[in-house]
Amino acid sequence: MTRLCPIVCLLCAALAAPLVAQDPAPVPAPETTPPPAEATEAPPTDNPQPRRRRRPVVVIEAGTVHPVAGPAIEDGVVVIRGDRIVALGRRGEVEVPPNATVRSFPTGHVYPGLVDAASDAFTDAAVRTDGSSDAADALADVLARRGDREDELARAGITTAYVAAASPALVRGQGAIVRPLREGFETWQGHERAALGLRLTGGPDSPHALQRQPQLQAAVDLFDGLDEFRKARTDHDEALQKYQKEFTEYLDWHRKKNGKDEPKKEGEGDAKTAPPAEAKPDAPKPDEAPREGGRRRRGGQPPREDGGGGAAEPASAPTVVDALLALAQDPPKQDPPKPDPAKQDPPKQDPPAADAKPAAKDEKKDEAPKRPTWPKAPPKDPAKEALLRVVDGELPLRVEAHRPDELRAALRLWDERQIPVMVLERAYGAAGMANAIAERGIGVVLTDVWPGSLPEAYEAFDPVALPARLHAAGVPVAIATGSARRADQLRLMAACAVAGGLPADAALRAITLTPAELLGIAADTGSLAVGKFGDVLVCDRPLLQSDARVLLVLAKGRPEFEAN
Amino acid sequence: MRRYLPLALAAAVSPFCARAAAQDVLLQARRIVVAPDAVLDDGRVLLRQGKVAYVGTEVPAEARARARRVDYGPAFVVPGFVLAQTTLGHDADLAERALPFTPDLRAAEAADPWQEDLLELPRHGVTALALAPASGNVAGGIAALVKSGRERAVVGDDLYLTLSLARNARQAERPPTSLMGAVDLLRSAFDGVRTGIGQGPDAAVLRQAMQGTRGVFVYADNFAELNAALDLGRDFGLRLVLVGAAHAEKVLPRLVQQQAAVVLGTLRPELRRAELELPARLAVAGVPFCFGGDPELLRQSAALAVQYGLDRRSALQALTRVPAALLDRDGTLGALRQGHAADFVVFTGDPLDLSSAHVATWVDGVLVAGSEPGAAPVAEPPAAAAGVR
Missing domain, CATH: 3.20.20.140 (Metal-dependent hydrolases)
Structure with a gap:
């Protein structure tokens, strides 16, 4: 019997594990700053719920609080929970939570950091x-x-x-x-x-x-030269969109030609032949635009994000099969011409076969579309990109x-x-x-x-x-x-x-x-207001006086300096 | 021509100022600092003929009734600042560089009371200064006392003796070229006087210094220079004042022991923390000190010292009473007591708070900068006007 106990326990644990994974207990949101040692813990209960760490509460009481964004508050209180200010006002009008750490400066002056x-x-x-x-x-x-x-x-x-x-x-x-x-x-x-x-x-x-x-x-x-740089980027983006469209048409044509049905919608297919997309989150979806700056590959497929070699991993197995079949039936005659690096404009796309030979289209409706070529990305220039951000107001x-x-x-x-x-x-x-x-x-x-x-x-x-x-x-x-x-x-x-x-x-x-x-x-900072960081400066007298001494400095509610 | 217009205006109105000075003035303000240890709230001071006649409740009712009332309301009035050592930037004319040892030269002979720098000083609260030989000579000469008022007179040409052990005094072109040589030069001269070998005007000045009737200001900054100066002071009984003394904290016990004083250089925010804290340490140790250096930055130096731990009373003393005492003029300068010169400065608040703005400066009972309450300000000097352009 004693030999069986560990085995039973292991079995129970193995059975319980998926249940826990399916119904996890609520996890508290991650704190911006880790709570300090004096963080108050929730009182232990009989209920085996995971313990939730309470954010520490610091209360600053002072003779004068200068919020900067509003008038000074005599006999004021600032309440900081975690890293944010949660209350501000006159003493007596602001509720001080129990278990709060109260710092009192009866003649002090409080300012934002x-x-x-x-x-x-x-x-x-x-x-x-x-x-x-x-x-x-x-x-x-x-x-x-x-x-x-x-x-x-x-x-x-x-x-x-x-x-x-x-x-x-x-x-x-x-x-x-x-x-x-x-x-x-x-x-x-x-x-x-x-x-x-x-x-x-x-x-x-x-x-x-x-x-x-x-x-x-x-x-x-x-x-x-920023306009030209921006135009090159815009043109490249457009070329990528065009490439994606043409490549999709290219795949569709070959899929039809080989007698395959349209790719089944998500959830309709057999799990054995068409695993759901979320099973491989890294795989590019068929309707996903190729990533900018990706290396041009034979066959025009976008590169894998993980940098692996070989053909790009498709979203579903049939798509891979179709693409390989298409390549086998219509192998590339030669590598695409190498682009001129000095040339800023995106390479011209090969016009679809239908546009190039309208007469032939009439005659041969099923002629294969020409495989599109991967558009060349413009040269990278981080300095110009930074300047563009300036011009766009982002920097x-x-x-x-x-x-x-x-x-x-x-x-x-x-x-x-x-x-x-x-x-x-x-x-x-x-x-x-x-x-x-x-x-x-x-x-x-x-x-x-x-x-x-x-x-x-x-x-x-x-x-x-x-x-x-x-x-x-x-x-x-x-x-x-x-x-x-x-x-x-x-x-x-x-x-x-x-x-x-x-x-x-x-x-x-x-x-x-x-x-x-x-x-x-x-x-987030610059004044004492509810919702902002608990950045607080406490002095023994008005800040602009020469002999004002810094007594306490809190940054996000944590003491960073304290006078002896 | 525009540049000298304010000077011409000043000269034109000076007779009226003189007449105004003849009438008693009853000065009133929310706070009048008679001396750093005597402050009058809602005080009054009666000025008569350029001097303080009565203070506070001592002002007779009859005199109060006859006097012209000047009420600065909520402002602060403090004694005019005294600068114990300056060259006003004219080092070239205040050092005979070809000769290292010229103790009998007098700075008064190179003083130009009409130079524009003097016009600027009242705006910065300075009402009296000692124009001293520069640090380029081992023995530079004798300093002179200059008032920065409208009269701009050299009021004393026989102040202290200036010596220098600073780097400036050691030059490759002429001896001494080293600190050792400079110390030896001075020691030999004092020894000569002591043994009776030394004669002439040079020796007379040194003899006064050794007898204690003339103060000796020594330029010295680092430990070696300060130590050498203190050795000289100890060996020859000099009444020693160290000028600059950036590293004075390293010789603090000796300063206390020898009762030497210090004239600090300009305190700037970029200085070492030890230099910024030096005034507070000197005050705690009981070493007399005053602020020197750039005449326009005396108040800023004091405010910085206060920020770094100096108490306000000591800071105000270091601007007024202590430098006056180092010049042996504490009976007439550095306070607003009865019989002292009516030199004072008006600020919107405590002068040691940099948020306080300058309102007016009076020298010898005459307004020389700023304005009287309800009156137009005195014409700005050319340099000040340039700053506004």
Whole structure:
């Protein structure tokens, strides 16, 4: 008997396994961030249901809560469940869940985590001085933590930063949005390629406008040839569609000729001869367009996705048989002619036999259609594809331009190339053209909002008064550090802007919500609002005061810095 | 011509200013900082003939009634900033580079009170400064006191002696070419005075320094330079003030022991954290220090120091009272106490918060920058106007 027990158990287990697979227990949705150790567990019950992890709840109570998107809340409360804010309001009016971790700062001030719209954090000297980058380069591929002061963005209250290389290259590649953490950073998923950088300035070392002209023109010329590139891609797509249609006709003809019926509809066929399509999810369906860039194969079939050799795997067995039969009866006379790589236009399709010989069609209705040839894909150019994304508005263009003539060139670029989303960086000389910038809806990211921070060549510009001038004209203004080493000074720069005439609430917005808007992440961060990430900065006094100390920084509800 | 128009206007209105200065002025504001440790809320100060006559409740009712009332409302009033050492960017005229040892030269002889840099300073809160020989000479000479007001006078030509152990003082074209040589040069000179060998004007200045009647400011940045300067101060009994002193944290115990003071350079956001935290460490250790470097960035330096742990009171002292004391002028400068010069600056808020904007600067009881409440602002200097263009 004792010998039989294990066997019985194994049999039971084997029988139970399919049942479990058919009726699985509900699985909680995956968390964006793994819950920390203090996550509360569901109380154990007799019901053998799988345990569901509850997301931790953190409650911040403070003397003043500054949501940025609304008026300040005295004696306020912020409730964060998991990584999102779930409630916000005055104490007593907001329900505090039981088992919540409550952090109380009776005289503290709570702000959203700061957003640095321009930083060089997590880059090294090689990246910063690389003059050979192009539009296809992605900075996210080379970011790394170095463990020095320049990695300490979270300590300064910065929970989100746009990182780009301030290199001398004309095209600086694509910057990334990162989330600084206590030990390193994480790249914001979906924003690894957040914007394309363009350096439309000669810097302070090119004092004469004529000296700068070639560089300005080169930037405008970057966008030349994009129409042709786009047309080549469009033509190729059309050629692929045509190919698919002709190839289907080609198969159908041979199927009929060999006396086979039409492929049976899904579910009607015998499972032994026609397995359902979902049994082989990788197999291309008959009505599925061949993949772009696939290698042209003998017989014109699209390549297998798994890169395997031989004929493409059909959706059903009869289709394979039909195709092989057709090939056997009508073998290719010769390989298709090799396309000219320099030729951008897609190769001409062989006209159907019926069109080529209408008379013959009348005479021989059953003549086999000519097997179509696989259209050649246009040459790949990732840099142009990136520029196309800019022109299509999928990728913002960040243009660094300092002097008025450089800024005018940027506006001309916006006008002529119809750049949908443009952001100006370090626009020191923008005061005189604030209205023109505002009319185009262009945002401005200002660094060096600090007295005496500009080189002597720029002494005519007032970096402290500029934010107020632009704000008065209606330009969205973000204040950024420009350098990870200045992370601590982001709020002091905002304070300087206030001294230059910027309203205090606009200054606070310039380091939180406005940069989030310019980066396209305002739905998730930049202000304290229900549904946004739990990015919270707690100070012991108003943020713009020089002696304000950072007490606590939460990013997605997790503590990334806490003062001793 | 446009460039000098404001100067001409200023010269034209100066007699009226002088008459205005003759009348008592009753200064009122929400907060008046008489000294870093004495703050008047809703305070008043009576100014008479360019000096502070009465403070707070001491102002007699009769004088209050006769005085012209200047009420800055919610603003903050603080004593004018004192810059203990600067060359105003004129290093070439403030260092005799062919000769390394010129302790008797006087910076006052190279001072031009009409230079445009002086017109800029009141906008940044600076009301008095010491124009000092540059760091290019091992012994540069004697500093001069200049007021940045409309009178623009050199009010003292006999301040401290300037020495230099900084890299600038060591040049390949003439000795000394090394730090060792520079230290030896100074040590030999002081030894000569001590033994009576040294004579003449040079020796007279050194003798005053050794007797403690004249302060000695030494340019020194790194540990070796600071250490050498402290050795000289200890061996010859000098009243030592170290200028620059970027690495002063490395000699902090010696600074405390020898009661040396420090004139810090401009604090910038890019500096090492140790430099940014240095003012707080000096304050905790009890080392007298003041902010120096770029005259236009004194307040920013102080604000950065506050961000990195310096308390506000020490920061304001480092802008006002401490530099005045280092210049031996704490009886007349660096505070708004009775008998002090009526040098003060008005800000929209606490001057150590960079969100506070400059409103006005008064020197010797005369408005020299900004505006009086309800009045048009004083004509901007040419450089300021250029910034607006």
